[in-house]
Amino acid sequence: MADIRSLRDAVAELVHDGDTVAMEGFTHLIPFAAAHEIIRQGITDLTLVRMTPDVIYDQLIGMGVARRLVFSWGGNPGVGSLHRFRDAVENGWPRPLELDEHSHAGMANRYVAGASRLPFAVLRGYRGSDLPERSSTIATVTCPFTGEELAAVAAVNPDVTVIHAQRADRRGNVQLWGLVGVQKEAALAADRVLVTVEEIVDELEPRPDAVVLPSWTVHAVAHVPNGAHPSYAAGYTVRDNDFYQAWDPISRDRETFLAWIREHVLEAP
């Protein structure tokens, strides 16, 4: 059963040094507030998993929280580079970053295998690409029925998955909708699940398009309105495209970046 906790307590209890952590949300519902709490608590040596590292992991990587990144597309969507990610990979600043790099189809299927508690998933993927040469989690498997050679990708089973959702009820049942990305798979693949929500309600009103994570699949729910900013929660907030544009100059320079984190994360409550 999920406990309703403060974000501070939930992060302290569920996220530990050295964990493999997936903070998902495909552009929509990205759990920024929880990431900022991880930075504030000084949690480190994480393996970060996420299809699109986005600005959220740019911030974590720039603060040296991660030693390894598992991903499939590392850009600032519609804007350009993730400069902290590039600085870590190209120059080892503030620390070297190991990569395990996939395609979106491969990463999506790794979560599916993880949620299904299977060791791997199969797909028609990576054919002719150089990507398998650089990853130990991409291989091939022969179909026992047709003999077709297919790509196999290892399951992802995070120690902790963190997501943001529109609502939860007081028992900790979680409801999210709009672009639902891979959050259901990422949550069901993990040992521990932390969900931040826009709103806690007495009773969840059923929605035909919603993903529901029953309370017994979630470990902690924290009430964090606007906890996805600069991403968004459909029905509650809108994507702050101006912030994504503004992040480019902020993140280009190490000192500007650190000053931004100091002001907006470390010294923020």
Add this chain to the structure above:
Amino acid sequence: MTVNNTATDTATDTATDTATDTATDTATDTATDTATDTGSPAVTWTPDELMTVNAARALSGSRTCFVGIGLPSAAANLARRTSEPDLVLIYESGTLGSKPSRLPLSIGDGELAATADAVVSVPEIFNYWLQAGRIDVGFLGAAQVDRFANINTTVIDRGPGRSEGRLPGAGGAPEIAASCGKVLMVLRHSRRNFVEKLDFVTTVGHGSGPGDRARLGLLGEGPVAVITDLGVLRPDPETAQLVLTEIHPGVTVPQVIEATGWKLRIADTVGVTEPPTQAELAALRALKSGGDTRA
């Protein structure tokens, strides 16, 4: 302290920007506002507009399109506003049939979901819709492309003693290029983007030549056109190598050869693309400014 190597970073930066197909299209437009005169009064356009209009025209006759963000998204949305009003736009964020009124900055903009026929999960969009071969056209950008229309969006070799320059990575491209019925590509034309040899093969176009796609088990036909700000390249049916088949008004063949990093083959007859129409330009500018020109 800033990142070292500011000068050499610029190359990667620009390449990365191309790969992510920046929504800074507007900045580019103003910077390169080289108006072309067609004789009709005051119809002018930028090279980027020329590229986008021609990329949109390439979607003529298509029913469904898996859309990359940036230049491909601009072209696909323009096609839906002009020649192909029923074109189904599919984004990897899980939207089938998005009808945005303005160009989205990211594939996750709320309007893509709010205007869609259906919204599905990311595993579903890749497994049930893309991998199953249900989508006619994949529309991609690229950082580096070679003569067989293979794509690199992963790393740039910056020379001996230097670490690799980082690009965003694969995203959906390898499987989009594998599984869509055919592939269109749109990117700006320069020697940095059109290279003799890719530093990394992220996404296979025609591999190392004829028969490679079949040998690799890639379902679709692969790249059928690369639309640039200078003209259009198409693979030769015999050799699978890109050949210059059309130039845009005001562009010369030597100019395209100069902007290509390999010895570009030229078609026996090189066509000239039709200038953008008033309607196309109005629709494109409205999309970019957020307005809607339709009643």
